Amino acid sequence: MTITLQSLKPQKGARxxxxxxxxxxxxxxxxxxxxxxRGQKSRSGRPTRPGFEGGQMPLYRRIPKLKHFELVNPSRFTVLNVARLADCKAGSTVNLDSLVKDGIVTSPKHPLKVLGNGELNVKLTVQAAAFTASARAKIEAAGGTCEVI
Incomplete structure (x- = not known):
């Protein structure tokens, strides 16, 4: 028997x-x-919207506030501590390209962010996407400058 659109019908007891x-x-x-x-759910029309929990903060609004939910568009950086910049030549301009050339940074996937761990005694012009407050203070204390690109 061949099945055609005209011969299709629901199974016995399905409807x-x-x-x-x-x-x-x-x-x-x-x-x-x-x-x-009586009451809200006995009236005509839809009693409440989907997800309504009687005035309690509904689940779809509580979830993002809980722990262990990753950010949707996180900011990603190639991070580098100030201590790693101490090896650079005094008076030079330091950016992501020069750090890759010197072998200090090996995988530059994201923009550079300089962190403030360690000491710096060399005067440098550092070009990065972001600086922490302590990194900026240590670079400027050594006589260098911070340029945000």
Whole structure:
């Protein structure tokens, strides 16, 4: 037997008759049609929007505030401590390209961010996407300058 669109029909028992509500007590869903007596959920139309929890902060708004949820668009940086800059030549300009050339940074996937761990005694012009407050203070204390690019 070949199956055609005309020959398709639901399996026996798959489709049930529609409940005829409000048609008297003998019909099983008479009068209030299974909605109870009074209240918000017995009124016509949709009682509440999807996700409504009676005024409590709903789940879809609570979830992002909980721990262990990753940021959607996190800021990614190639980080470098001030102590690693101490090997650079005095008076030179330090940026991501020069650090890769010198072998200090090996995988420059993201913009450079300078962190303040360690000491610096060399005067440098440092060009980076971001600096921590302590890194900026240590570079400027050594006589250097910080340029945000």
């Amino acid at each position: 049930r008759r529609k409940l005829r509500k409000g048609r008297g007590i003998a019909a099983g869903q008479g009068a209030s049609c299974g909605f109870g007596m």
